[in-house]
Amino acid sequence: MAAGLQVFGQPASTDVARVLACLFEKNLEFELVRIDTFKKEHKLPEFIKLRDPNGQVTFKHGDKTLVDSRAICRYLCTQFPNEGYKNLYGTGSLERASIEQWLQAEAQNFSPPSSALVFHLAFAPLLNIPQDNAVIAENEKKLQQVLNVYDEILSKNEYLAGDEFTLADLSHLPNSHYIVNSERGRKLFTCKKNLARWYDKISKRKTWEQVVKMQMEHPGAFE
Numbered sequence: 001m002a003a004g005l006q007v008f009g010q011p012a013s014t015d016v017a018r019v020l021a022c023l024f025e026k027n028l029e030f031e032l033v034r035i036d037t038f039k040k041e042h043k044l045p046e047f048i049k050l051r052d053p054n055g056q057v058t059f060k061h062g063d064k065t066l067v068d069s070r071a072i073c074r075y076l077c078t079q080f081p082n083e084g085y086k087n088l089y090g091t092g093s094l095e096r097a098s099i100e101q102w103l104q105a106e107a108q109n110f111s112p113p114s115s116a117l118v119f120h121l122a123f124a125p126l127l128n129i130p131q132d133n134a135v136i137a138e139n140e141k142k143l144q145q146v147l148n149v150y151d152e153i154l155s156k157n158e159y160l161a162g163d164e165f166t167l168a169d170l171s172h173l174p175n176s177h178y179i180v181n182s183e184r185g186r187k188l189f190t191c192k193k194n195l196a197r198w199y200d201k202i203s204k205r206k207t208w209e210q211v212v213k214m215q216m217e218h219p220g221a222f223e
Helices: 014-025 069-079 093-127 133-154 173-180 186-190 193-203 206-217
Strands: 005-008 031-033 058-061 064-066
Touching: 005 014, 014 069, 014 173, 014 206, 058 069, 064 069, 069 093, 093 133, 093 173, 133 186, 133 193, 173 186, 173 193, 173 206, 186 193
Parallel strands: 005 031
Antiparallel strands: 005 058, 058 064
16 A cells, blocks of 8 residues: 655646646555745746746655655666556566666757756746747757657657556656747657657546646646
8 A cells, every 4th residue: 555655846837737746647546735936926937937937846755755756767667666657667577678778868868858848848938038049949959869760769769668548657757847838949859740640648637637637727837
C-alpha cells in the first residue's frame, strides 16, 4: 500500500506536473499540498515571478524526502513496481537502460531549450514581459535539432524507448504541453509526422488529461 505520499507544489509547474502524471500512471493515492505564494496585485505564483517554469516540487513518503522530479518518478516506479501501469519504468534491465538514456536526453538536451520556450511563450505574457524574439528563435533552433532526432527514432518505434509508453515519454509531457498550446510553438511538434503522432498519442492518455484538468481547475498561473 502507498501510504502517506505527499507532493508539495503548484500543478502549473512543469516539475510538479511530471510527478503528478507519474502518480496517476501508478494509480497511487497521494496528498497534494499547494505551496503557492501569491502576490496580491497579480495573483501569480512565486515560481513564475522567478522566471522558472520548472518551479519547485517536494515529495515526501514517510521519512523520505526528494526534490528532483525525475528522481521522484524513478522512486515511485521502483518502490511500487506492481501498482498501476507496470511498464512505466520497463520490465527488464535492457528496457530500463533504454529508458534511463532517454531520461538523461530529456534532462540534458530537451529540457534546456524547451524550458526557455515555456517561459517566453507561456509565462512571459502573464508577467507583461515583452517576448524576446532572439531568445525564442535561438531556442526554437536548438529544440528543432533535438526533435529531428526524435522524429527519426519515432519512425521506427511507437514510443521513444520502444513500443510501450514509458517514463521516457511521460517526462517530456509537461514542457511539450505548454509549447504545443502556444501559437508560435505548436509547429515544432506538428511539422513532423512521427513526432506529431507520438505527441498526440501521449497527450491523450487519461492520466495526463487528469494533470491538465488539475492545472485548469487550480490554475495559479492563469488566474
